[in-house]
Amino acid sequence: MRDRHASHGARRAREFEAFVAGAAGRLLHAATLLTAEAPDANPRARRLLALSLAHTYASWDRLHGEDPYDRARQYLAMRFAREVWHRYGVLARARRHPAGTLGALAPQERLVLVLRLYEGVAEEQAAALLGLPVDRIRTICARATTTLLHPPPAPARPVAAKATGAEAATP
Template identity: 45%
Template sequence: MPSHGRVGKRRAAAETRRDAEFAAFVAGAGGRLLHSATLLAGDPEDADRLLGTALARLYAAWLRLDGDDPYQWARCELFVRYAYRPWWYHPRGGLLDGLTAQERLIVTMRYFEGIGEEQTAALLGMARERVAAIAARGGATLRSRPAPPPGSPRPRPRATWAVGP
């Protein structure tokens, strides 16, 4: 009869390894993911909630990633969570203030994250031409803003996400 003690030890070792790998991933990629979440949400508290949800889902799936890039997985989860917010949600503030939620999403994906048009379209279930049009409209809105006066204070960077005590 097999001993259940060995299975429990293997599971505990796998969970310990997962925790260490996940903590290292968040330490390395958390800042960039938080910046993307802040661009999307505008409000720092909304960005923290959005990123927390994406990271919680990544943590739950960590052992099933099977060689997939965890950054790409977390980034996609972040974008999908944002894309499926309620229809009445309108982000306010931040660097992308004045853009619609859809424009924020596509501008962040295309210009900050550097995701190609076709990949963005596939992830969001849109035609490539629609993604291009929304990106162009969002870019035009951002370019039409007046430049900040020289010497104006720049926004201070926020602390990055961290896992652990």
């Protein structure tokens, strides 16, 4: 009995290691897009990845033919949404303004774009995952795409007032 349990654990570990070798890079990239952090310094993205992989490993035996990548991606998306919700209170309007192109988007917009465009998740699946109507997913995706294609102009910096000749002459 003990040998059978040990071989099951070894097989489980090998299967999971193979999964991580194939999926971790793509999941890390998705997490980096979600957090809008620079790829070289992304502790939040790496934390999201680690939590997602740990959750997937914990439920490995219960997958029963389900795609482990889908499970890891779902957990990654939901964990990101939950962290943003707890940090800012509202997922849709929270803006931390991280650097980079995706930093101009709200976290919910980034989440929908990553799911729809990077991961290729259907509108219906994204809506079910986020608990939103399909029309709302479509609207968020369109708004985010428009923002990326036509970014708002940068705010003008105030120009320092130049001293006039009379002001410069007075001691």
